[in-house]
Amino acid sequence: MKQIIYRITGIALLCSMLFSSCTKDFKETNTDPNGTPTALPQQLLAPALVSTMTYNMLRNRNFNNELMQITVDMSDAEGKVFRYDYRATWADYLYNGWYSELTNFKDIYKAASQELTYNPSYMGISLICQSWIYSMLTDTYGDVPYFQSNLAKDSGIYEPAFDAQKDIYMDIFKKLEEANTLLSTGTGINASSDPVYYGNVARWRKFGNSLYLRLLLRLSGKAEVADSCIAKIKEIVDLKASSYPVIASNDESAILRWTGSGPYTSPYSSNVREQDFRSPGLGSFFIDNLSDWNDPRIDIPTYGTNNINRWGIAPYSGRFEGIPSGYSPGENPVKKAYFYSNTSTTSLQTEPLAGMIMNYAEVKFILAEAAAKGWINGSAETFYNDGALNSITLWLPAWSVPITTYLTAADIQWIESATLEEKMERIHLQKYYALFLVDLQQWFEYRRTGHPSLPHGSGLRNNGVMPARMTYPVYVQSTNPTNYRIAVNNQGPDVISTQVWWQKP
Known part of the structure; x- marks a missing residue:
């Protein structure tokens, strides 16, 4: 018995010594002294942009384009989007993908804010990209996790609360204000890390402020925030234009250009x-x-x-x-x-x-609408003509026909004496083509304005009404049941006919 006890004690002691030698200075000996323990902003930016655009483009093709009558996936089968025949399986792809990429963009901000790797430009770009993705999330689903999203790793929050769309938008606006300030420093970034602007931070700043205009306009018809949004549009465009530069040419459009080389394959x-x-x-x-x-x-x-x-x-x-x-x-x-x-x-x-994020023509049509409604200075007709021209020359730079000649021949010229509703139809018909390939923006704008006027086929489901949102992924009901029920109670039934906050009167 004593021999057995001695043997067990000896084995335990040996194991203890081995464990001690294996774990001693583990962190130091397993850390690359020539590298960094976390990914750098320049390592994360391009992959996150490429992945986000992949999600956007694939759902643009088979969801947005079907709803907005660009394409028709011809079949008599069930679940055809062009008939508003929505299936719950559509919900997961964008929800999962966008939240996944938010983690990467948040990591960019975190890494760029550290003392050794501090770079305000990467921080600003991160905030712009977060705002872009969060805006698409809330415009697609309505109330979604925002303030507690993407915190499972750092804070152990596995069942995040859903936030009201109004609160999400108000915080997005704060993010875009901060981004504008951060990017005003002009701090350089690695050009090879940036497949959109190739290191030109001034153009990122312009994109951020142009995105700001897009989102302000989206809320401009919501009574409780309309005055503040309209005032901010005027501030950006007229009162403090030098402090809020926006996209000013086709060359400054936010586009991830697919070169066909390596990861940049469409x-x-x-x-x-x-x-x-x-x-x-x-x-x-x-x-x-x-x-x-x-x-x-x-x-x-x-x-x-x-x-x-x-x-x-x-x-x-x-x-x-x-x-x-x-x-x-x-x-x-x-x-x-x-x-x-x-x-x-x-x-x-x-x-x-095809990697379209936001183009110059869209900015011009935003300004045309604002001018037609009397919110900003300038000619709505000039903004409209410039939008139509640049929508074409983005694709055909050498096209040289005077835009007024083209518009008049096509009978889509600006008519100053037209009613505001007629002007909105004309603006949004041209904006519809400017938004070609831009994620789900055609759908969002149609839901906001009802323009352009789309024909209604006899085979439409949902009582012939354009779907107002995607439903939440089915798995959310089981993985986050309490917060899911709260969201549905606040927003309305989890169906495609439930309008999101900014659509409601």
Whole structure:
């Protein structure tokens, strides 16, 4: 018995010595003395931007474009978005993806605020990107986790509270104010870490303030905050323009240009098969307008072969004619135009400009609406014409037809004597094309304004009413049940017909 006790004691002592030697100075001996224990801002920015754009572009293609009558995924099957036939499975992809990337953008801010790696420009860029993603989240779902989101690792909050959309927007505005101040220092960043502006922090500042205008305009019709939002728009545009520079040319547009090299390969090419890309037909609203206007984006075959133009639109049997969206099952319309796709040649599937975040034309149409409503100085007509011109020249820089000539020939010229509602329809019809490929912004703007006027097919579900939101992912009901129930109680039923805060009267 004594021998057994001695052996056990000896083994225990040996294990203790081994454990001690294995763990002694563990942190020091397992840390690279030439590196950093956490990722640097310049290591995180590009991957986070690429991933965010991947989520945006794929849902732009198969959700936004179907709702907004750009494409029609022709089928009599259940769950077709162009008929407003929403399925709960649509909810997860953006919700999961956007929150995942918020972690990366928050880590950029955290790393850039440390003493050894302090860089106010990366902090400002992080705040802009957080504001961009949070705005898309709340505009898509309504009330969502905000103040307690992405805190599981640092604070152990695994069931975050859902915040009211109003509170989310008010804090986004604070973030954008802080970003404008941080970026005003002009501190340099690593150009290779930035696939949007290649290290030009002044342009990031302009994008942040332009995003500010977009979001202020979105709340401008909500009575309880309208006055403050309109006053801020005027401050940015008229009263303190030098303190709030905005995007001022197509070159300054926020675009992640897909070069096709390494990680900068378009998701339309890497994530979507050729046959799937060209499978949907083009909606008649989208293509018939362009055809009627003799719009150069489809009329000029800039790629020289296969009659393919700058937007990669191919005619069916030589005809540019679209499919009526929302048609009833059994009608079986013929596809007469579609987005051409060929990964071995230039098409929209490999188009560098498809990584659209916010462009100059959108800024001009924001200003046109504000001027038409008397909120800012300047001519609504001039802003409108500039928006239409730059919407075209972003894609066709060499196009030289006077914009008034084009607009008049197409019968879409500005009419000063028109009613405000008629002016809004004209502005938002052109803005609809400026927002082509820009995440879900066409859908958001339609929900805000009701413009442009879209035809209603006989096969539409949801009583023919445009869906007001996506539902929350089903798993949230089981993983965050208490806060889910509070959110539904505050906002309304978790269905697509429940309007978000800024849509309600």
